[in-house]
Each structure stands twice: as structure tokens, then as C-alpha cells.
Amino acid sequence: xxxxxxxxxxxxxxxxxxxxxxxxxxxxxxxxxxxxxxxxxxxxxxxxxxxxxxxxxxxxxxxxxxxxxxxxxxxxxxxxxxxxxxxxxxxxxxxxxxxxxxxxxxxxxxxxxxxxxxxxxxxxxxxxxxxxxxxxxxxxxxxxxxxxxxxxxxxxxxxxxxxxxxxxxxxxxxxxxxxxxxxxxxxxxxxxxxxxxxxxxxxxxxxxxxx
Numbered sequence: 001x002x003x004x005x006x007x008x009x010x011x012x013x014x015x016x017x018x019x020x021x022x023x024x025x026x027x028x029x030x031x032x033x034x035x036x037x038x039x040x041x042x043x044x045x046x047x048x049x050x051x052x053x054x055x056x057x058x059x060x061x062x063x064x065x066x067x068x069x070x071x072x073x074x075x076x077x078x079x080x081x082x083x084x085x086x087x088x089x090x091x092x093x094x095x096x097x098x099x100x101x102x103x104x105x106x107x108x109x110x111x112x113x114x115x116x117x118x119x120x121x122x123x124x125x126x127x128x129x130x131x132x133x134x135x136x137x138x139x140x141x142x143x144x145x146x147x148x149x150x151x152x153x154x155x156x157x158x159x160x161x162x163x164x165x166x167x168x169x170x171x172x173x174x175x176x177x178x179x180x181x182x183x184x185x186x187x188x189x190x191x192x193x194x195x196x197x198x199x200x201x202x203x204x205x206x207x208x209x210x211x
Contacts, residue, residue, distance in 0.1 A: 010194060035161070040070065042158045043082055043101065046167065048074030048195040049134070054084070055114040061085035067102075069114040069123025077203065078107040081114045083121040086174035087158075087165040091125045099165035100129075105169070105200045112142055117170070128151045129168060132186045134178060147172040151181065155192065155200070176210050 044050055051071040054056040067085040082103040086092040093098055102124075108156075116137075129135075130191025131154035138148045139203050157168040173181070173189070181189040196209040 001151040024173060038082070039084060039101075039160060040089055042160060043070065043072070043084070043167075045192050046158070047076065047080055047082065047103075055081075055118065057118050061089065062091065063122065065122065066118040069117050069121075071109075073112075076105055078105060079109045079113075080105045081117050082167070083117050086121055086124055087160050088163075092121075093124060093126070093128045095128050095130045095168075097131070097157065097166045098155065099160075100124075100128075100168045101165050102164045103169050104171075106203055107201055107203060110142075118138055120170070131168065132181075134173075139173070142204060143174070146174045146207060147202065147204060148175045149173050149178045150202075151178075151186065151189070153200075155186065167184075169200055170202065171200065172204070174208040174210075176208050201205070 021076040038052060049072075051073060052079045053071055055069040057066035057148070058069055062068050062085075067083040070082050070084045072082065074081040080181060083101045086101050087099045089099070094100070102120055102184055104113050106113055106116055109119050119140075124131075129152050131152055135150045135152075136148065137150050141147065148171070151171045152174050153171050157164065157166045159165065159211040171193070173193075177189055177193075180192075190199060198209055
């Protein structure tokens, strides 16, 4: 089943890229490739070498589709998924730190995570996500789980083609952790998540750090 899924993703990606570049001037294709390579190199400088698999959206981001997603496993134990279309794009709205890519860390690979990031990537074309913002995700992740929201955390800063950009960590939190962040501040919650060994992971199976 896994190999069938990977093959389908690769095929969809190939067709999407062929559609994107069909009839485009060579200079435009070269610019796209240069931007992709520069973006990936910056991400790898923070997260280590990317895996070979790219989770391609069926419709390319630049044509109004979702974002492509890269996998990283070398630096942060487990797997880190990162969008790879937002920075440098005219479609993605910057936050106070500039344009940004979204990332999520899991203790092991799971298909729902790159799918969620891919959809969130498209969401950033219409809505700005700021560090310390939160979002209800109860209907967007596998159940059962105690996690109910995402907390967006400023993870790293980069400079892409002379423009400031960054990585925004999507961190799954429980309802009472969300309440703590609202009442006592995000830094207090992050301190507890780090002390408990939860940060930077989104772990569907975990209990609240406040229990």
C-alpha cells in the first residue's frame, strides 16, 4: 500500500509540473528551478539534507493549488515535514517576519501531516499566520487524540534572495494548554512543553503536559 501511494504521489507531481511548465518560456522555467533550489538549500542548512520524496500537490501552488512538502529526518529525530512553495512566491502573504514556510515535527512518519501542511500552505494565500497565533484543528487530524489546536511558533529565520523569511512551526496542543497560553502567555506554555520533552513534536497520542 505504501509503495502504491508513493507511486501515485510521484505521478501526480510529474503531471502537475508538466502542466505548470507546458508552453512556458525557458527563462521562466529556469527562474522557477533556481528559486526551488535556493529555497531547498536554505531549508537544508537548518534541517539537514532533505529526503528524496517530495509530496507534490495535484495542482501546483502557483496555479492556485496546495503547497508541495519536503521531508527531513537527519537533524531532528523522527520526521519533519516542511512546505516548499511559500517563500519567494507572489501568492503567499508575509507575516511580521516576512514570508515563511510551515513545518511540523512528528516522532514517526504519517500521511496526514504533509497533507495538512499542503492545505495550510494554500491557506496562507488569503490569511496571514503570525507567530503565537493558534488554530482549531480538531476536524483536520486523525482521531482519537487530545490535541485540539495548532500553535504557530517562530522556529528559524532565513534570507531568500535578499529578503527576510522564516520557518513557522505548527505545534499541536491540547485544549487546556491553549487556555494556559491565553491566560499566562505562549512563552509559559512553550517552557512547559520543552521541559516535558514534547516540543517541537506534534504527538497525537500524548496527554496534556498540565495533567
